[in-house]
Amino acid sequence: MIEVYYAEDDEIIAKSVKEYLEQKNCKVTIFGAITDIKKALISHLPAVILLDWNMPDGHGNELCRWIRDRWDDLPVIYLTVRGDSGDIVSGFQNGADDYVVKPFDLAVLHSRILALLRRAKGAEAMKLFCDDLMLDKEKAAVYYQQQEVIVSQLEYQLLQLLLENKGKTVTRRQLLEQIWDNSGNYVNDNTLTVSMKRLREKLHHPLCLKTIRSFGYRMEDTK
Template sequence: MHLLIIDDNEELLYALQQLLRDAQYHVDVATTLADGKECIDEKKYDLILLDWMLPDGSGVDLLIRLRKNNISTPILLFSSKKEVEDKVEALDGGADDYLEKPFSNIELLARIRALLRRECAQKQTIIQLGDLTIDFSSRSVHINNTPIKLSAKEFELLELLVLNANTVLTRYQISEHLSRDFDHLSASNIVDAHIKNLRKKLDGDNLIQTIRGVGYMIAR
């Protein structure tokens, strides 16, 4: 996997290079938007780690430009900005994930793995899990060729779990994904209710596993 880091903090760049290379990723680095854009023009990356504030402009501006040019490479934007509006701006601009500085190495690596898994899965239009067939292009679900009617939120939940298969997602992470409302995020019964309804429609508890005290996952 080839990753590009665009950040002007030399100390952080060095630490990230070592961390990601130890994790067996190929890593290129750029310290400005211009250098980052040049790297992207010359090479196809599996993931871009992009800082918000750079010497020659905003990482969000580059993000928006890339999306307008139909470059769909997953982008993890990181910043010391903590305001809800900033996170919304990043996600609306086309970021696949947002991570506040300072962040832990464990969390960063987990988010990178999740984004890379999701990217690989999305290249498959159809995913088969036992008797369950999910078609992401038509947003349809079948069990043994019988169509299963899911609400929009139920499909989003199933999609999230499948694209992060073998990863335990906390109730907070699921709530964040489903609500997109950073002011009213809750790890409450709303997630549990969606899981319960989804399990009923998918015929039981075998597919979605409960990790007690943590959250939920689908094993593949």
């Protein structure tokens, strides 16, 4: 499912876009003000943002600039009315990835979203997400609600293995074999329990990290 944040103050347009995209396996959250979408972005990032130019509390290019100051590769599609070429130029100067002119065909909008996500796929492969957690493989860093969390090398490897298998249960034996035994270090089962406890604490006990009792662990989105 593709998660979409949509900044749009026209309720009729917003409703039609939401209904269509949700038929196409998207989850759409509508924000009627720039202030509201900013608050949402601070705690959670969607797959793509649809950004209208005219908002009650500001312009789309201001929000786009704010987004780019924080997240370089968050996909943004700029929505503009026909003839506003200055809006399009401004949007791209501030980091929008694509634009769609109003009134637009909903099928065209959906195809633009898919095309943009395909282009971003390579970059996304370096980042693993689950709820408010992100693991950046390029930086070898872990983030909770956009704030970096300092973890040990072992904790990083544990989280990476679980995130790479998101939605699947990873057994305790698999974790022990792939993380410890591959390094030539034999440990007992209790070491895994202690390591996982410390990782949970550092990550603020995330609901998406589930324990499958006496079997293993599973990362699973809850939002």
